[in-house]
Amino acid sequence: MATAMDQINFNGAGGLRLMADSCGAPEDPVVLLLPSAGQSRAFWHGAAQALAAAGRYAICLDLRGHGESGHAADGRYDIDAHAADVRAVLAALPRRAFIVAAGLGALAAIAAVGEGEPHLVSGLALVDVTIWFDVERAGHLQKSLASRTASFDDEAAIIETISAQNPDEPRPGATAPILAAFARGADGRWHWRGDARAITAAGSPGPREQLQARLGTAVARLGTPVLLIRGARNETISAAATQRLQALIPNAETAEIAGAGHYAATDQEDAFNAVLLDFLERAAPRQPLTYSGGSDPRVLRDALGCFGTGVTIVTTIDETGAPVGLTANSFTSVSLEPPLILFSLARNSANLGIFTQAGRFAVNVLHIGQQPHAGRFARRDVARFDGIDWALRATGGSPILAGSLAAFDCSTFAVHDGGDHLVFIGRVNHAWFEPHRDPLLYFRGKYRRLHFT
Numbered sequence: 001m002a003t004a005m006d007q008i009n010f011n012g013a014g015g016l017r018l019m020a021d022s023c024g025a026p027e028d029p030v031v032l033l034l035p036s037a038g039q040s041r042a043f044w045h046g047a048a049q050a051l052a053a054a055g056r057y058a059i060c061l062d063l064r065g066h067g068e069s070g071h072a073a074d075g076r077y078d079i080d081a082h083a084a085d086v087r088a089v090l091a092a093l094p095r096r097a098f099i100v101a102a103g104l105g106a107l108a109a110i111a112a113v114g115e116g117e118p119h120l121v122s123g124l125a126l127v128d129v130t131i132w133f134d135v136e137r138a139g140h141l142q143k144s145l146a147s148r149t150a151s152f153d154d155e156a157a158i159i160e161t162i163s164a165q166n167p168d169e170p171r172p173g174a175t176a177p178i179l180a181a182f183a184r185g186a187d188g189r190w191h192w193r194g195d196a197r198a199i200t201a202a203g204s205p206g207p208r209e210q211l212q213a214r215l216g217t218a219v220a221r222l223g224t225p226v227l228l229i230r231g232a233r234n235e236t237i238s239a240a241a242t243q244r245l246q247a248l249i250p251n252a253e254t255a256e257i258a259g260a261g262h263y264a265a266t267d268q269e270d271a272f273n274a275v276l277l278d279f280l281e282r283a284a285p286r287q288p289l290t291y292s293g294g295s296d297p298r299v300l301r302d303a304l305g306c307f308g309t310g311v312t313i314v315t316t317i318d319e320t321g322a323p324v325g326l327t328a329n330s331f332t333s334v335s336l337e338p339p340l341i342l343f344s345l346a347r348n349s350a351n352l353g354i355f356t357q358a359g360r361f362a363v364n365v366l367h368i369g370q371q372p373h374a375g376r377f378a379r380r381d382v383a384r385f386d387g388i389d390w391a392l393r394a395t396g397g398s399p400i401l402a403g404s405l406a407a408f409d410c411s412t413f414a415v416h417d418g419g420d421h422l423v424f425i426g427r428v429n430h431a432w433f434e435p436h437r438d439p440l441l442y443f444r445g446k447y448r449r450l451h452f453t
């Protein structure tokens with residue numbers, strides 16, 4: 001039985017709205033699916049259904065300028081812009097994702113991960129992808145993509161036009177995923193749904209040698225298991241090019257889908273899904289999620305995330321009297337007599353020196369309405385206290401945020417080594433609380449609210 005799709009959206013680079021469909025249980029391991037140029041997110045619906053049935057949470061994204069995603073006001077549809085979108089989406093996901101991506105989506109994923117933070121993904125399946133664009137292939141791609149921006153009498157004409165671009169390949173095995181990128185206009189004709197500039201940019205992605213060198217370096221840095229999949233009858237991306245790409249990637253396998261042409265994922269959907277799921281189970285196993293000393297710290301973090309907590313903002317004052325603070329959920333009560341509490345601060349915190357020097361700090365426990373504060377005080381690109389109502393409530397105290405559920409104003413009692421954190425123990429000088437509001441909670445990487453029935 002088909003699993004329902006939920007529409008969700010993300011903020012891409014520069015806040016551009018990116019539309020997506022999700023499928024499966026949000027607490028399951030995340031798979032992010034990126035289509036190729038000219039396709040919409042519906043291209044991946046079949047794979048997403050299979051992933052959800054296998055216990056994964058699948059998110060099919062419309063690239064910028066494609067499907068229902070926003071159009072770039074500045075016309076930026078280069079690899080950097082797409083890669084920045086992918087990074088923004090990965091950063092917004094509660095857990096590390098596995099990426100499945102075709103064509104342009106795959107190039108964006110390579111740049112996002114290989115030039116960024118490989119730890120944000122657990123692996124990649126790259127479909128029908130090459131980084132070598134010779135003049136002939138680039139010309140073909142450009143022509144093939146441009147043909148989509150014409151207007152068409154009917155759906156059959158769309159499929160006819162697309163098939164005609166690759167006459168030696170089998171006709172697309174499934175037409176619905178391709179047709180989803182088109183809509184009928186007020187003129188009764190069929191048009192491609194996105195921004196035509198996105199198609200033009202995908203067809204001519206800039207100086208070839210430069211892009212090849214750059215992507216060649218990026219693939220070598222992927223650092224996670226990679227599967228390269230191609231349709232065995234794909235005429236545009238040869239088996240030799242796929243092997244050449246495999247040789248550049250430290251931990252890559254290849255797979256061919258028999259009988260599939262240009263659209264390996266939808267031409268032979270069942271065979272494709274079987275290959276994908278088999279790789280996922282090996283590269284990013286769902287169960288058991290086990291941490292053993294020295295293995296992936298992310299697994300330990302996920303295990304710790306099973307302990308639900310409240311959320312606080314820990315504050316202090318720097319030597320100029322300016323407030324500093326950050327979101328922290330490591331707050332714990334320690335002792336009633338003397339009155340002690342603790343929180344731990346990452347050694348890489350930009351504010352480590354200030355907290356160590358200040359000799360005082362306050363812990364502000366957030367209520368459910370203060371979730372925006374929690375988000376804001378975990379970001380590094382904002383002036384955190386701008387527009388925030390706060391005050392020093394006691395002489396020698398630290399900033400107390402207006403409306404907090406509770407606040408503990410402390411003198412630093414001790415600072416202990418805590419591995420990659422410092423453990424700050426505070427002696428509570430004053431505590432305030434308000435008895436009526438619900439707390440903001442944090443569990444498995446997400447903000448939550450109390451559910452009392």
Ligand SMILES: Cc1cc2nc3c(=O)[nH]c(=O)nc-3n(C[C@H](O)[C@H](O)[C@H](O)COP(=O)(O)O)c2cc1C
Nearest residue numbers: 326327328329330344345346349350351377378379
């Ligand atoms: C829910 C949540 C809880 C957090 N808990 C802590 C924590 O206990 N200790 C910590 O050092 N960072 C914690 N962080 C991360 C910091 O808020 C974040 O890294 C912040 O950017 C650090 O800023 P700074 O470098 O300006 O101190 C948490 C973030 C979130 C979203």
